[in-house]
Structure formats: C-alpha cells, structure tokens
Amino acid sequence: MNAITKTDLSAIDPEDIGTNPTNGPTFEEIVEARLSRRSLFKAGVGTASTALLGSMALAACGGGGDGTPAPAPTPAPTPAPTPAPAGITLSFNPVAKSLADVVSVPAGYTASVMYRLGDPLATGVAAYANDGTDAAATYAQRAGDHFDGMEYFGMNASGQYDRNSSTRGLLVMNHEAITPAYLHPTGQTIVAGVRTVADEVLKEFFVHGVSVVEVNRSGAGAWSYNQGSTFNRRVHTLTEIDLSGPARGNAAMVTKFSPTGTRTRGTVNNCAHGYTPWHTYLACEENWAGYFRRVAATDNPNRSAKEVASFTRYGVAGTGRELWATVTPDTATDLYGRWRAEVTGATATDDYRNVANTYGWCVEIDPFNPTSVPKKRTAMGRKAQEGAWLGPVVAGQPLVWYMGDDSQNEYIYKYVSNAVWDPADATRGVAAGDKYLDDGKLYAARFNADGTGTWLELRFGTNNITAAYAGYAFADQTDVLINARHAADAAGATRMDRPEWAGVNPANGEIYVTLTNNSSRTFTNTDPANPRYYDNVATNGTITRGNRNGHVIRMAESAGVGGTAMRWDVYLFGARANAPASTNISQLTANNDFSSPDGLWFSNATPGLLWLQTDDGAYTDVTNCMMLAAVPGRVGDGGARTITNTNTAVTPNTTATQGSFVGTAATDSNLRRFLVGPSNCEITGITESPDGTAIFVNIQHPGEATVPLADFATNTFTSYWPYSSDASAIADTTVLANRRRPRSATVVITKNGGGKVAV
Ligand code: FEO
Ligand code: CA
Ligand code: CA
Secondary structure, eight states: OOOOOOOOGGGGOGGGSOOOTTOSOOHHHHHHHHSOHHHHHHHOTTSHHHHHHTTSOGGGSOOOOTTOOOOOOOOOOOOOOOOOOOOOOOOSOOOOOOOOSSOBOOTTEEEEEEEETTOBOSTTOOOOOOSSOSOGGGGGGBOOSSEEEEEEEEBOTTSSBOTTOSSEEEEEEEEOOOOHHHHSBTBOOEETTEEOOHHHHHHHHHHSEEEEEEEEEOTTSOEEEOTTOTTOEEEOTTSEEEEESTTTTOGGGOOSSOTTSOEEEOOOOEEEEEEOTTSOEEEEEOSOGGGSBBOHHHHGGGSOHHHHHHHHHHTOOBSOTTOGGGOSSOOTTOTTGGGBOSOOSSSTTSSOTTGGGGOSSEEEEOTTOTTOOOEEEGGGOOSOEEEEEEOOOOTTSEEEEEEEEOSBTOOEEEEEEEEEOOGGGGGSTHHHHHHHTSSEEEEEEEEOTTSEEEEEEOOTTSTTOSTTOTTOOOOSHHHHHHTHHHHHHHHTOOOOBOEEEEEEOTTTOOEEEEEOOBTTOOTTOOBTTBOOOEEEEOTTSOEEEEBOSOEEEEEEESSOTTOSEEEEEEEEEOBOTTSOTTTOTTOOOTTTOBOOEEEEEEOSSSTTOEEEEEOOSSSTTTOOOEEEEEOOOOTTSSEEEEEEEEETTSSSOEEEEEEEEEOOOOOTTTEEEEEEOOTTOEEEEEEEOTTSSEEEEEEEOTTTTOOHHHHHHHTOOSOOTTSTTOHHHHHOOSSOSTTTOOOOEEEEEEETTOOOSOO
C-alpha cells in the first residue's frame, strides 16, 4: 500500500483563508481609482480629498503622502478614564529570544512537564507508547493533541468548586487540532484521496475536543495530574451535545442524527475558551468549517441561494481537511459520513446537509459533573469562535462575554445577557447557563476614527439586518445568530487583523483583544484600528507585507457592559526590535520584541498582570514562539498618532499616513519576555493556581513543521520536545521514534522557593 502522508498544517493555516467578501475595495480605494494616487495625496487637506471623502475623518484614510503633512487624528472628547491599575513590578530577568528546542524560563524559575498528548486519564489505561501503535479506542481516555485554551477550577475535598484551592483543582483544556504524522506509525494512510484505515480516523476523532483532568499539588509543591480521578473526562468529536438557545430545534439544525434539530455529535477545533461565574467551562469552536466535506461544484445546485451564501461566508466548501468522510464502509450510526455536509438524501432527516450549522458555537461543559451533557449556546452567535471572555461580574448587572472571530478581516463581538447577575446562581451549574447564555444580545464592534467605538447590535430588523440585505436575506433572529458573520457585515462592523484572544483587566474592566496578524491587509485599506502595512524583513532579506506581526487593541466601555459606546486605542504593536520606528511603534527592545500575539490572559492572583503568548510564523527566523508578562496602563494613556505606511511593492515606493490612537510605548519594565518555547510550537493557553504561585502553560504542536514520510525514514524531527533534553533518547534510532516523537503538553511554572510568579 502506498501510504501518503500530509505535510505541515501550518503551511495552510485555515485562519489565513479569509471568507469576508466585504473585503472588497474600500471607499478610499474607490476614490483612489478615480484620482491618481499622486494627485490625491498632493491635494492633501482641504481640497479634492476632503471633498470626496465627505464626512469620513481624514484620520481614517490615507493622506499626507509626498511630504504633505498629515493631520493628527482628532480624538472625541474623553470621559473620565477608568481607574489606573495598581502598580506591579516585574521581578524576573527577561528571557532571550531563542531557536533552541527547549522551554526557556527566567533564572530562578522551574518549568515542569505535567500532562502530555496520550497520557492516560483512567486507571487501567496503559502508558502512552507514542509510536503510533496505541489502540484507537484507548484515546477516549487519553489526553488529546494540540493543547490550547484552558482554565483551572479549584476543588475542595468534597469535589466541589473552591475558588481558593491551590492544592487541588480541575484543569479543563482544549485540544484544538492534530499533527497527524505523530499519531500513526508513519502518518495518515491515504490512497487516492481516501482514508483507508478506519482506526486512524477513529483515533483522530478522540484526540480532538476537551480534557477535564484533576491536578494536585504535593506537600513539597510539585504538581501532577491524577490518572485515576473520577472527574477526569474527555469531550470529543463523538460526544453527544445538546443544542441550546434560540437555534435549538430550528430547521437549519435538523440532521439524520437529530431529526428534531436539538442535538449534535461532538465538538471540534476547540481553540480558546471561556468560563462562567457558575464555574463551568466554555470550549469554543474555531476552524470547524474545514473539517466538513462539501464539494461546492456538485452540492451547490442542490442548495438554495441563501444556503450557498451561508456556506461561502463560513468557508464550508472543501473535501475535509482530514478526509474523515471518505472512510468506507460507514457504520450504522454514520460515524464517518456525518462529516459529509452535502445533500445526499431526500430530506434533511436523511442526511447531514445541515451538520455544519451545528458547529461554530461556544460549548458549555460542567467539569464538576462528569456525566452532564454539554450544551452549545447558540445565543452567542456562530463564527470561527476563538474564545469567549467574561467581563465584570456585578450583582444586578448583565453578564458580558467578549469574543473574537479568528479569520482574516473578521470581527470582534460581545454577548450581553438579558438576565442580570444573581449571585445565588453561582452554584446552579449549567442550569444557570440556561438563564444567562440562552437569552441575550449579540453585538459586533465598529471602531471609529475619533477613538470612539460602537457596539452594533445584531438584531433582526435593525442595523441593515433585514430580508432586504443584499448579502443575505435574513429571515428572523435565529437566522441572524446562525449567520452572525453576515449580520456583522450588514451592520458595518470593522474588519480586523484576525481577532484571537480577549481578556478583561480585573483592575479596571478594560477589554484587550489580540489581532494576531493579517497578510491580506493592504497598503490602501488600513483603518484606524488596523493601521499598519509595512515590510517584515527576515534576516535573510525575505520581505513579507501586510500586518505580519500583529497588534493588541483595547477598549473601555463608556456606558457599562450593556452599553453600545466605547473608547479604544492600540495597546501594543508586535515588531522586530530592529524594524524602523514607523513599524516598531511600541518601541520594543531585544527584551520584549514579539510577533503574532494570540493568547492573552489577565492574572486574577495579581490584578493588572497581563500575559501575552505568540503563535507566529513571521519572526520564526529569529525565535521560537514565546510568552511575555506585561503591566499595561489604560485606554488613552498614549494619544493620537499618525502612522506612516510604505508600499515597497511598487516603484517608486509610495507612502501614506493612517491616523490611529496608540498607548504608551513599551519599556523593559512594563513588558518583558518570560518564556520561549521549543521548535515549531505555538504557546497557547495559560491559567494559574488561585494563589498565583503556579502558572500552567500549554505548548502546542512542537515539531509541527516536520514533513512526515521523509522524517520517519531518517528518524529526524524538527523537534523532540519534551524529550529534547535527553540526549540518549534523541540518539536512539533503533526504536522507531517512541522516545522521540514530540508531544503537546502542559508545563507548570513555579518560582524556586515559592511566591507569586513574575512579580
Ligand atoms: Fe486557534 Fe485563532 O487560533
Ligand atoms: Ca489561538
Ligand atoms: Ca493562532
């Protein structure tokens, strides 16, 4: 049999394939098409450009080229600022950038591997062989692959939530995706586009999803996971999950599996996460669309125009990234065929034409109730759900979760509960979820050129979200939730540079969102909130363009969490320290330069301490992905800025200015590199013990860039982590890879001698 394995997933990062059709010419580009660039720019302020641009603030568009001074953006009148965070002093020495295949932490700290891909989660499950031979069925009780977002829930001796327990807890984490090469003896077996080994596919079903795992601290301070805990659980692509909220029972949710449209099987591509005030976990479904097989050329003729518009907007149009639907024969329960989102039967109850509509949601899981059925919370809207981060919890006020839709040029959202918070609900588990997560308002963010922002409600009948909208003829509010991307398009939200994690500063309630990068950002379509277009120049001289290093935007609600007005600025721009000042706007140094921020998380033990994690491919000629500690200020602590972008793709080069609002520059005191990961990994997922003395950090997909077949033949991988410090294991090529295959894992980081981490 001629086994052909797939190569590096990172080369086809799904988030890099934008599906926002409103990413057409901007108003500025249309203007530019009518005037020559030179004449527009020479016109400068007050003549042709102002006349044409009308009410658009000049700060929002290119101007000031050819030496013409650009106007500084004009900020809106500023209300009283949010409270300044308490002073925090970072007390560690910065870690140097590195390409070493190890986890580097500051002197005086210890990073210990605690929980790895394949580790058993029940007594009687064998230790992981890690050579591709572990039986597929055992993976239902093993750690999944690609560790991602996670949350620590303290637990007392009675097995109940205890916010202060720093010796026993439940660690709940996502397993976003897989590196197939290392899961099977020599990668995936694929013959002529067909998966021919069903057990390989079954294994892959299990290693996606979520882990719930009990962790304990010994008297000596060492953390370990408890293999035999009755709380250990895996939620994966076979787990039955209730559809909850407005879309439950909707015709668009009907499948052969659930003719009533009330249930689905599984969750997939769980990237980041969230949690609730009643101590449940939200696993968010990010790049789910690519898992489904739907060949548009043959399926579209069987679909309505609205269905095609929906599939197109979410990118449900391909052969399925892992080819799961190709296994034959299928089982009586359509184990494989249910990944085929095509019209194959007479009605929706005969096939899986609607199955993709049951993905793209936040999935609530009660970690303290191992037999509970998880719920997909449809009121929160459907998108490439990076995560959902809880805002301030105040009795008598609504609850809010901030969410990113991670694809190029997608949006930032918030969900606000209609019910106001009653602290008595804190012990009600998912029953509280029914109250707060099934009934609320969904908004998408628009960032204005004067430093204000507007939360646009995605409500049928408002904000252009009607049956008459040209992009998608909305039928009702449930249609809006299922097609939230179309609704945000209609409302006119701002297309962002890939919204990843969000976090709310417990010191002042301000909201931070990472915008990891955007290779499709063009010279002419920058905007105040996504203001950079520049050359990212690698050490070998290779140039990539766009916003390759990403930035972090932040917001302050102007009228409470349920309001529609906010203020914003850009907290931080990623850049190489040696980039020009026009690119390295935050003045990063060798001690804190970074690229592609993704994970973002505020400590609760140390209010005001922020952690940033990277998932990068733009600075990896110099350093592996990393984690930094930060002490941010607040919205408006910098001011209006004029950013100069240069287009070197044309001769002669052209420049244009873009107004924005930028926080104070980074310093070695308020931003400092804490960790650098092993080769070809992503650093993602961080949580802490409530006392702040231990942080848990996930190392995702070390060695992902390996090309499987050739590397298995020569037994060489691009990473051996977490075995890379074991020279004898690396040298041992007599046993096929079992001591050497890299594994995603959770590391626990503590300060030697104790004390809070980082401060
Ligand atoms: Fe899975 Fe957007 O990172
Ligand atoms: Ca991410
Ligand atoms: Ca990412």
